[in-house]
Amino acid sequence: MSNIKDSYVFVESKSQDQTCIGIKGGKFAGVIYKYGKVSLGEETEDGHMPFKFEFDIVDNNSVPREEFGNDWIDLIGDILVDIMEEQYGESDNRENYS
Template identity: 60%
Template sequence: VGIRGGIYDGVVYKYGKVSLPEKENDDGTLQFKFEYDIVDANGLDKDFFRKDFFDLIGDILVDIIDEQMKEDNFEYTDN
């Protein structure tokens, strides 16, 4: 996935294992767990990638899953 715009413009990353929770949190939200690798940091130092980056790619992952579910193109494997 490539990011366009903002402070992470030009960064390319890929998702690894994504885990969906079996039940909601007390506040009704779901907390995904996921792995990722930065493929191209676009010259940014490793220490530049902090919680805001993790939150951003988490939001992007939710959007990707939502789109795939709308298109009936979502696959889930229990590994």
């Protein structure tokens, strides 16, 4: 999946008080998780601002725990950036058209 938007879907459950994320393909297909605390780190020398985030896996879809390594963190980090950019963009659009 080349576009990050194609790799996830929002999942809502009556038993959850938060919208979760479902992975649509690849080795993590069917895994459902939710984000916890998200925070920005200190700006690095090269001008990047890394962020830290917590997450909970709601349903691992039988993917073994040892499979959730750096590629998992990279994937859900990319998804989080996409969600944040989408929300930031929508916020800007509302301000511009109000």
